Structures are given as C-alpha cells and as structure tokens.
Amino acid sequence: MTLFQVYARALRYLAKNKWRVGAVVVANIVLAVITIAEPILFGRIIDAISSGGTVTPVLILWAGFGVFNTVAYVLVSREADRLAHGRRASLLTEAFGRIISMPLAWHHTRGTSNALHTLLRAAESLFGLWLEFMRTHLATAVALVLLIPTAISMDWRLSLVLLVLSILYWIIGVTVMNRTKEGQASVENHYHTVFSHVSDAISNVSVLHSYNRIEAETLALKDYTKDLLAAQYPVLDWWALAGALNRTASTVSMGVILVIGTLLVQRGEIRVGDVVAFIGFANLLIGRLDLLRQFATQIFEARSKLEDFFALEDSVEERAEPADAADLGEVRGEVEFRDVSFGFANTTQGVHNVSFTARAGETVAIVGPTGAGKTTLINLLQRVYDPQEGKILIDGVDIGKVTRKSLRHSIATVFQDAGLLNRSISENIRLGREGASEEEIAKAAEAAAAAEFIETRLNGYETPVGERGNRLSGGERQRIAIARAILKNAPILVLDEATSALDVETEARVKTAIDRLRENRTTFIIAHRLSTVRDANKVIFLENGRVAEMGSYDELSESGGRFASLLKASGILTDDEAKDHTPSEAQPA
Incomplete structure (x- = not known):
C-alpha cells in the first residue's frame, strides 16, 4: 500500500x-x-x-x-x-x-x-x-x-x-x-x-x-x-x-x-x-x-x-461466517461423521476418511495412541477446523452450514486443560450459562464434587482463581471445569481427558457426577486411561488418523486387535482372559 x-x-x-x-x-x-x-x-x-x-x-x-x-x-x-x-x-x-x-x-x-x-x-x-x-x-x-x-x-x-x-x-x-x-x-x-x-x-x-x-x-x-x-x-x-x-x-x-x-x-x-x-x-x-x-x-x-x-x-x-448461515436450533444429539478428512499443513497428522454415527444419548469413546487424531476429530465436531473432505452432521444438518455460535451452544466441553479465566470461581462456573443464579452455580459445583473445597476458601465462590487457575490445584481446576459443563446442560458433551488431573478418590466421585451428566446426552470421551471407557456404547480406535477398529468395549476387548493389545499392556486384560478371545464382531475401518 x-x-x-x-x-x-x-x-x-x-x-x-x-x-x-x-x-x-x-x-x-x-x-x-x-x-x-x-x-x-x-x-x-x-x-x-x-x-x-x-x-x-x-x-x-x-x-x-x-x-x-x-x-x-x-x-x-x-x-x-x-x-x-x-x-x-x-x-x-x-x-x-x-x-x-x-x-x-x-x-x-x-x-x-x-x-x-x-x-x-x-x-x-x-x-x-x-x-x-x-x-x-x-x-x-x-x-x-x-x-x-x-x-x-x-x-x-x-x-x-x-x-x-x-x-x-x-x-x-x-x-x-x-x-x-x-x-x-x-x-x-x-x-x-x-x-x-x-x-x-x-x-x-x-x-x-x-x-x-x-x-x-x-x-x-x-x-x-x-x-x-x-x-x-x-x-x-x-x-x-x-x-x-x-x-x-x-x-x-x-x-x-x-x-x-x-x-x-x-x-x-x-x-x-x-x-x-x-x-x-x-x-x-x-x-x-x-x-x-x-x-x-x-x-x-x-x-x-x-x-x-x-x-x-x-x-x-x-x-467471517456468511450472513445466511442458519441456526442449528433444538438438538436431539445424533452425530454423524461421513467420510471426513482433514490434514495439517507440512505434517502427516490429521484424520482420513472417518465415518461413524453416534445415536442420540449414546456415549462414544475415542481412543488410540498419541497423535492418532483423537483431539482433531473433536475439534472438527466443534468447528475449530472445517473438514477438507466429507461432512459432519448433527440431527441430519451439515454443521458447516450453521453458525458456530448455535453449534457450540449445543456442545459442552471439558478440556484436558481446565482453561480457567483470572476471575472468581463463581464467574468461571457461570461461563457455562450466562445469567445462572448462585443456587444453580452451587448445585453444579456440588454435582462436580467441587463444593467441598470451594466452601473451605475464605471467600467461597468469590475466591479469585488466579491466571489460568494457578491458585488452585490441578484437581480443583478440573472440577470447576466440569461444574461449568454441568451448568451449560448441553445435549452434546465432550470429555477431553476430563478426569486426568484427579486423584483416584476424587475421580471416582467425579465419575459418578459425569455418569449422571451423560444421561440422555450424546457424549464423546477422549481417553488415554482405557478403564474410563468401559461404559461407552461405542469405542472408536484411531491409528494414524484412521479408524482401525470400532465396536463396543466388550467386542473390541475380545477381538484380539489393537484395542485388546492396549488393554493387555495396561493390565486391564489378563493373558488368561485374552486366550479365548477371537476376532469377530469388531467392525474394521
């Protein structure tokens, strides 16, 4: 110029x-x-x-x-x-x-x-x-x-x-x-x-x-x-x-x-x-x-x-989004990935020809080694990225043709990094739903097993959490993030290693809250701890950005495939249990 x-x-x-x-x-x-x-x-x-x-x-x-x-x-x-x-x-x-x-x-x-x-x-x-x-x-x-x-x-x-x-x-x-x-x-x-x-x-x-x-x-x-x-x-x-x-x-x-x-x-x-x-x-x-x-x-x-x-x-x-982008409207929660591909520039990472359907209310676990494309898949669902090929549909509607605001209104996410703002505990939970009452915030915190530690603070729910929540422990930060998702009450729930920062006792309490939260919601769980996906209706095993195996937890654990090998390596599946397992019902990619 x-x-x-x-x-x-x-x-x-x-x-x-x-x-x-x-x-x-x-x-x-x-x-x-x-x-x-x-x-x-x-x-x-x-x-x-x-x-x-x-x-x-x-x-x-x-x-x-x-x-x-x-x-x-x-x-x-x-x-x-x-x-x-x-x-x-x-x-x-x-x-x-x-x-x-x-x-x-x-x-x-x-x-x-x-x-x-x-x-x-x-x-x-x-x-x-x-x-x-x-x-x-x-x-x-x-x-x-x-x-x-x-x-x-x-x-x-x-x-x-x-x-x-x-x-x-x-x-x-x-x-x-x-x-x-x-x-x-x-x-x-x-x-x-x-x-x-x-x-x-x-x-x-x-x-x-x-x-x-x-x-x-x-x-x-x-x-x-x-x-x-x-x-x-x-x-x-x-x-x-x-x-x-x-x-x-x-x-x-x-x-x-x-x-x-x-x-x-x-x-x-x-x-x-x-x-x-x-x-x-x-x-x-x-x-x-x-x-x-x-x-x-x-x-x-x-x-x-x-x-x-x-x-x-x-x-x-x-x-910027086109002016004619539609509103997603009321969501039941059926999610379909139809031949979805996305790759990052100058790398071989991404996802390739991924297809599956999560019926409304189902829990889908996405597992696989580091770099397999698990988080990329969830980012595509939330339109952090748009697919280079294929479509993602919610209740039959192509999410590429709706506003990001209406899409994300229907999705509650708990990230691996809690992502807290330098504000009070109450304000961080209220991010889930603007205008929520103090009573609703307290109920969400209680459901996330966070109320106990919050009430021990001198200022309670008005306690500042510090930059990125640095005044709280990792488990405390994560429970506030879960409370935020509970308060949002969205029909689609994404749990990205949501319990990874919690000790065993707290994880058990939070898992109970998450199980209640999952009821009547389509839930996607990204997990490295394979024990956390046992209750999933469908397990998708990703490898090198492709669906290597897909089926229920029991089907994949009995298939003798990559998922079963990881269960065995994790000590979840013993040699004796694995002997009689034969590949059968798991769906190949």
Missing part, C-alpha cells in the same frame, strides 16, 4: 463520527486562514508606525485575531482530543470482538501474542493520526495552499524563495522515506519478536523458574532488543539528517528574504511592512512545512504497523 492508501484507510475509521470530525476540521481550516492574516496585519502595523499613520484600528484587529485564535484553538483541540480518545477505545473494543470471534484454527495459525501486539500498536498509531488530522493535517495543507498565492500577490520575487524552500522540504522528505522504507519494516518485525518473546516467557514463568531460565531468557531478550536498535538507529540517523537539512534550508531562506527585502526597500519597490509580513510568512511556512514533515514521518513510521493491522482486519473479514 502507498502512504496515501494507508492514510486514507486510517481515516475511514472516523466515519462513525463524521459530523463531529467534519466540524472540528472546518474549525481548524478557519483557524489556518486567520493565521495567514496575522503577518499581513502585523506588516500593516509596522507601516503605520513608520509612516506616522493611525495604528489603533489595525492593532485592535490584530489583537482580536490573536485572542480569537487562542480561544478557538483550545476549544477545537479539546474536541479533537475527545474524539480521538473515544474512537481509539471503540476501535479496541470492536477489533477485540472480531478477533476473539475468529475460529480457533485462525488463532493457532496467527498466534495470540502476534494478534495482540498488532492490535495495540495499530491502535496507538491510529490514535495519533486521527488526532493530528483533526488538529493540524488538513489545516496545514489549507494554509500552504493559501500562503503561496497570498505571498505572490504581495511580491513574486520574495515568494520565489518560499516556493524553493517548499520544494527543498519535499525533496528531502521523499529521499529519506525511500532510504528508510525497508529499515522501518524491519523495525516492526523486530518489535513483534520482542513482544512475542516477552509474552511467551511471562505465560510460562513457572517453567522458567523450575529450569533456572530467568537469566537465559533475559539475555535472549537483550539480544532481541539489540537487533531492534540495530535496525532502528539507521532510520533515526536519516531522519536526523533530514531535520538538519530542513533547518539549514529554513535559515538560508530567511537570510535570502532579508537580503532581497532590504534591497527592494532601498530601491523603494516595497515597504518595510511588506518585508516584515514576508518574514512572518516565512516563519509560518517553515512551521507548516515542519508540521508537514512530521506528518510524513508519522505516516511513514505507522505504515508497517497499520499494514499489519489492515491485513489482520482483512483476514477476519475473509474468515
């Missing part, structure tokens, strides 16, 4: 407040016109004084312009500040909502810290551009357009000096921007690296402490910041050179105006007041050109940040 395209798109975000923004911009244009009048009036005052004429009317008019200019500038700046701050807050909220609504696959690809950093840096850049647009950008452009013709009408010879000065500023600015374009883009990449390193380290601080990595990570950050500064310094050097050249051109131009003006006054071709006015014009022009240079620098520095943000916004729009 060109600088103009970047700037134009940045200003589009002000469209929601176009009338207020328009009023502020018009006011600034009026101020710019008044500013041009001031040097002319001052020149008239000097002429009146030198000729012995009446000074008072012109002096009063000049003073009036000055007072009006000051008061108006304060009021306009105040309104511009409020608009820019308000729009920044709105942008953060709007962009945040769009970003977190994106499919989880998008987040996995993009990276959470990258999206966060892009949003925050772009918000600050946009804020600066909006504020300066309303305060100075357009007013500066108007002042420059009016100033040169006004000066020419007074004396074309002195005006040439101002015109040459403007051209020099433009040449210097374009040259520096061309020289630093790649360097500024590199700077933004280094900023992303620094932010990503800090975010990654802080989110895994317990691991860093455990492995004594504090010093090593700090040194690594120091190296990243060195690389950042190595990319930043040459850019700063070029802009410093531009500032020096601009200042030199301004000083020389002022000197030339004085010399030419003096000669013209001595020859009687212009008055002293005209020279004074031109000096005022020169100062005004230099000030406006400096503002224009700062504006160009501001756009240039913001360019990479905003291009990243615009790409982020565009990707959100591309992945």
Whole structure:
C-alpha cells in the first residue's frame, strides 16, 4: 500500500463520527486562514508606525485575531482530543470482538501474542493520526495552499524563495522515506519478536523458574532488543539528517528574504511592512512545512504497523461466517461423521476418511495412541477446523452450514486443560450459562464434587482463581471445569481427558457426577486411561488418523486387535482372559 492508501484507510475509521470530525476540521481550516492574516496585519502595523499613520484600528484587529485564535484553538483541540480518545477505545473494543470471534484454527495459525501486539500498536498509531488530522493535517495543507498565492500577490520575487524552500522540504522528505522504507519494516518485525518473546516467557514463568531460565531468557531478550536498535538507529540517523537539512534550508531562506527585502526597500519597490509580513510568512511556512514533515514521518513510521493491522482486519473479514448461515436450533444429539478428512499443513497428522454415527444419548469413546487424531476429530465436531473432505452432521444438518455460535451452544466441553479465566470461581462456573443464579452455580459445583473445597476458601465462590487457575490445584481446576459443563446442560458433551488431573478418590466421585451428566446426552470421551471407557456404547480406535477398529468395549476387548493389545499392556486384560478371545464382531475401518 502507498502512504496515501494507508492514510486514507486510517481515516475511514472516523466515519462513525463524521459530523463531529467534519466540524472540528472546518474549525481548524478557519483557524489556518486567520493565521495567514496575522503577518499581513502585523506588516500593516509596522507601516503605520513608520509612516506616522493611525495604528489603533489595525492593532485592535490584530489583537482580536490573536485572542480569537487562542480561544478557538483550545476549544477545537479539546474536541479533537475527545474524539480521538473515544474512537481509539471503540476501535479496541470492536477489533477485540472480531478477533476473539475468529475460529480457533485462525488463532493457532496467527498466534495470540502476534494478534495482540498488532492490535495495540495499530491502535496507538491510529490514535495519533486521527488526532493530528483533526488538529493540524488538513489545516496545514489549507494554509500552504493559501500562503503561496497570498505571498505572490504581495511580491513574486520574495515568494520565489518560499516556493524553493517548499520544494527543498519535499525533496528531502521523499529521499529519506525511500532510504528508510525497508529499515522501518524491519523495525516492526523486530518489535513483534520482542513482544512475542516477552509474552511467551511471562505465560510460562513457572517453567522458567523450575529450569533456572530467568537469566537465559533475559539475555535472549537483550539480544532481541539489540537487533531492534540495530535496525532502528539507521532510520533515526536519516531522519536526523533530514531535520538538519530542513533547518539549514529554513535559515538560508530567511537570510535570502532579508537580503532581497532590504534591497527592494532601498530601491523603494516595497515597504518595510511588506518585508516584515514576508518574514512572518516565512516563519509560518517553515512551521507548516515542519508540521508537514512530521506528518510524513508519522505516516511513514505507522505504515508497517497499520499494514499489519489492515491485513489482520482483512483476514477476519475473509474468515467471517456468511450472513445466511442458519441456526442449528433444538438438538436431539445424533452425530454423524461421513467420510471426513482433514490434514495439517507440512505434517502427516490429521484424520482420513472417518465415518461413524453416534445415536442420540449414546456415549462414544475415542481412543488410540498419541497423535492418532483423537483431539482433531473433536475439534472438527466443534468447528475449530472445517473438514477438507466429507461432512459432519448433527440431527441430519451439515454443521458447516450453521453458525458456530448455535453449534457450540449445543456442545459442552471439558478440556484436558481446565482453561480457567483470572476471575472468581463463581464467574468461571457461570461461563457455562450466562445469567445462572448462585443456587444453580452451587448445585453444579456440588454435582462436580467441587463444593467441598470451594466452601473451605475464605471467600467461597468469590475466591479469585488466579491466571489460568494457578491458585488452585490441578484437581480443583478440573472440577470447576466440569461444574461449568454441568451448568451449560448441553445435549452434546465432550470429555477431553476430563478426569486426568484427579486423584483416584476424587475421580471416582467425579465419575459418578459425569455418569449422571451423560444421561440422555450424546457424549464423546477422549481417553488415554482405557478403564474410563468401559461404559461407552461405542469405542472408536484411531491409528494414524484412521479408524482401525470400532465396536463396543466388550467386542473390541475380545477381538484380539489393537484395542485388546492396549488393554493387555495396561493390565486391564489378563493373558488368561485374552486366550479365548477371537476376532469377530469388531467392525474394521
């Protein structure tokens, strides 16, 4: 994108407040016109004084312009500040909502810290551009357009000096921007690296402490910041050179105006007041050109940040659900996978031609070695990813044609990682159903065997759980997650290693709660502990992303296949029990 395209798109975000923004911009244009009048009036005052004429009317008019200019500038700046701050807050909220609504696959690809950093840096850049647009950008452009013709009408010879000065500023600015374009883009990449390193380290601080990595990570950050500064310094050097050249051109131009003006006054071709006015014009022009240079620098520095943000916004729009996506509606719970395939880029992992049907109210256990595709299968059901081939149907409806919101309203999930927010216990459980009463939350906690430990806390259900639940034990976190699923009361239940963090005694209590929860619900259980799938109506054994075996627990344990071998390896199935088992009823893939 060109600088103009970047700037134009940045200003589009002000469209929601176009009338207020328009009023502020018009006011600034009026101020710019008044500013041009001031040097002319001052020149008239000097002429009146030198000729012995009446000074008072012109002096009063000049003073009036000055007072009006000051008061108006304060009021306009105040309104511009409020608009820019308000729009920044709105942008953060709007962009945040769009970003977190994106499919989880998008987040996995993009990276959470990258999206966060892009949003925050772009918000600050946009804020600066909006504020300066309303305060100075357009007013500066108007002042420059009016100033040169006004000066020419007074004396074309002195005006040439101002015109040459403007051209020099433009040449210097374009040259520096061309020289630093790649360097500024590199700077933004280094900023992303620094932010990503800090975010990654802080989110895994317990691991860093455990492995004594504090010093090593700090040194690594120091190296990243060195690389950042190595990319930043040459850019700063070029802009410093531009500032020096601009200042030199301004000083020389002022000197030339004085010399030419003096000669013209001595020859009687212009008055002293005209020279004074031109000096005022020169100062005004230099000030406006400096503002224009700062504006160009501001756009240039913001360019990479905003291009990243615009790409982020565009990707959100591309992945947004179609407007005609239907609502899933009431769900009985029959789930069918029909020749479903999905693969990850640059890997052989995924699932291939998976087909099965879970009738409403059935419990389906998905087992298999690590990397077999168990979690991928469940992620496809929840549309974390969309199948590359095949369909997934709920009650005969293709879930690819319904909204994710309505789909996930019908699915309650207990993850292996409890996934608690840094809020109170009560708020974490209430994520299951917004608006749930305290009594309903307490009942869900009791059903999940969580009430006992919650009530021992000083603040009970209002106890903060800490970041990712770090103030609770693993078993406590998991029981809160189960309570959350119980409260949601969805027709489809997904248990992703839901009891893996619990001790034997607590697991038995929670299993009782889960058994009650499974009643009249279609339940999918992902499990490494094969003993937890004994009650499943159907067991699906995945291997290398394919269905290797499928049948009931008893059928597969008697089949002598891979599932039976794992049961034997786990000590669940003894050699004596396995001797008489013959492959028969299990369904092959």
